[in-house]
Amino acid sequence: MISHRDNNAQRIAALDERAEALKLKRGMGIADARAMHPAIDVVEADAEADRRLLEGLADWCDRYTPLVAIDGDDGLFLDVTGCTHLFGGERAMQDEILTRFFEQGFDVRAGLACTPGAAWAAARFHGDRIVAGGEEEALLSPLPLSALRIAPETRTSLESVGLRTVGAVMAAPRAPLARRFGAALLVRLDQALGRLDEAVSPRLPVAPLSVERHLAEPVVLTDDIERLVSRLAVALKSDLERRSEGARTLALLLFRVDGAVSRIAVGTSRPMREPQLIRKLFHERLAALEQNIDAGFGFDLVRLSVLSVAAFDMLQGDLAGEVADDDADIALFADRIRARLSDAAVLKPVVVESHLPERAVAVVPFAEAPQRRMPATDRATPPMTIYPPERPVRLFRSPEPIEVPATEIPEGPPMNFRWRRALYRVARAEGPERIAAEWWRPGEEGAPTRDYYRIEDSEGRRYWLYRQGLYSASQAAPRWFMHGVFA
């Protein structure tokens, strides 16, 4: 028995057959139920977990159709248009769905109809029924008003005027109904009867291309999965070739026998269609996920979908039949690392126009970086500067505060400083190079300026320090930071 809190009282939210046999009902207070049967077992409702379970089931239903939508707290819409023949017709498909759910331990009602509204009513009021086209009216007329998916207030007011079945509402004149109970009622009615189109919005975007393989014998081993991936990728390749496209995002869906679904996605930095390469990417991804994928009793359906595509440029090979493309090699290398580790595992620096050192070079993930240009042809010649500003070879991601006990002159370089608990004696110093904050950016108007110094310590190491702010009587003493290391 599951309880939930409603109006400050614990009430029964759901109960099983044995509890029903004890004459307990939904909505009954837990205290009353306990008084009647002290031995009952009460579990607190967990809406979050229910939702997760429903989403898991929706994932699993992906095996029947890519168009799966979640309906409320306890329903799923499956748009099986054009899918039924794959499972041997409507009857066979519904039976299979019901059997499989039953084997997983779920008590499921299903209805199949031409409109979502009729299917909804059929599932909820008949349990296992297939409504042929045109029979919606016959199905709905004897049903109570709750079969129409209307708001409870509308339903009670309809019932108060004596309209207790859908048939009665259908028989009533439309204009007064709309005037009195709102347009929503008639919209729902028309949708259920197929006079209005109702779109079921799928919870996942539909993949432009996907290939799948049903397996008589479930697979468990990673090697087998990889082999299947390359076979599916071969099938995918011809489709991609026909569309002259390459895959940018690929997803591998592994349907476990007992209902769990694993979804493994990989991204590529350039369009790809070679089965060998696709297999390599999934090899890395599967190796990284080895701990997280629980094969259980095995996967009985494997699907490879292309989630996003991009135009694929054909390359002319040379006479030896080889296409030497270093960029492609590197892109594949980066993709494999991304598949195994994370998107941020391969980074590329991008020069940004900014005075602030930490902003002047942005480090972006490889896939997002602009493609490498041909070296030094289209590059504008840099402005001639006799002394380009000295920049360190390593920069700390966040400047580290240092202690500076004394400077020679107030605005001058430090004489010694303490960084990471070690004391450094300054042998030589160059500077300052004053870098002001970028006042035109919002939120940085009043930021203090920085005076950068190149410092060489007594052992010859070179550092880049800065003083934030200026010495003045009114303001707090400026702070010093270590920002980089020179070669």
Place this chain on the structure above:
Amino acid sequence: MAMSAVARDTVFALRRQIAKIEGTLPERLEVPAPGASADTAGSDITIVRRGLAVAPQDAFLRTGIERLDAALGGGLPKAALSEIHGLETRDAGAVAGFALSLTSLILKEKQGLPVLWIGTAEIFREAGFPYASGLHALFGIEPEQLLFSEAPKLPDALWIAEEAARMTAFAAVMLEIRGSPQRLDLTATRRLHARAQSAGRPVLLLRQAGEAEPTAAPVRLIVSAAPAASRETVAGPLAGSIGRPAFTVDIGKSRTALPGQFTLEWNPDEHAFAERAENPVAVVSASARGTDPTPASGAVLAFPAVASPAPGDKPSRQQRPAHRSPRRTG
């Protein structure tokens, strides 16, 4: 002369056979050491090196410093793993700078190829992330040529390095590791070395604050920062300024097993090394005659007044401008 001619022939035949099995031919290496005189050791000494005999002239990256190249037996092997050590994490700047100057030399031959720099998250946090505009200014490596890879853990970094080392699309692969982790043992370095050999590309293993451990790399260099020379101006060296990057390079391991310490200076304009003389006299006073900035008031001594001699050609305390020296009263 103990060996008879027959025995010698047998030895050579055996060596040739070994080389054939290994797929390389042994070659004679001249003995560059000035200490080992030819008359004491005799002409019997034959140092045989293996593994790099296919194209000996092309197989080495010449640093441009005669003494260092000779001590390394021709230069840094190109198709190999090379270790560059820093004694402390704070030497990371110098170690990275030296490795990047080697990369810059490599890029002279392979223009436009990208460079991959792999590091663990730890080292990039402790020693700072590579800064592309600094690398461009000093070593001429374009930001578009650079690829960084930040691995969360050491095994991941090693995996990336192994995958990258077998590719020919990179001009060089740098792997940066901090400390002396257990995972980076002889086997791991051997795997990297073998991949570098077969791909023919250098892999530089940067080890910050690492100890000298058994390694498969043929060369281990220990790099630390050296005080930079002053900037050169028309009027002579500018006192108190910090000039080109300088490194002190010790040879920790090499095929010739010759010891040596070198102070190298990197020329960012020509992208070449220059060796600094061992113990230069203070250069500032040499170019007197009015072009010098006014020396500080006080006695000018022939030797630095400080107890420890100023290393390198750092100008001594008295020769620095007045405003830089500590305040004196009276």
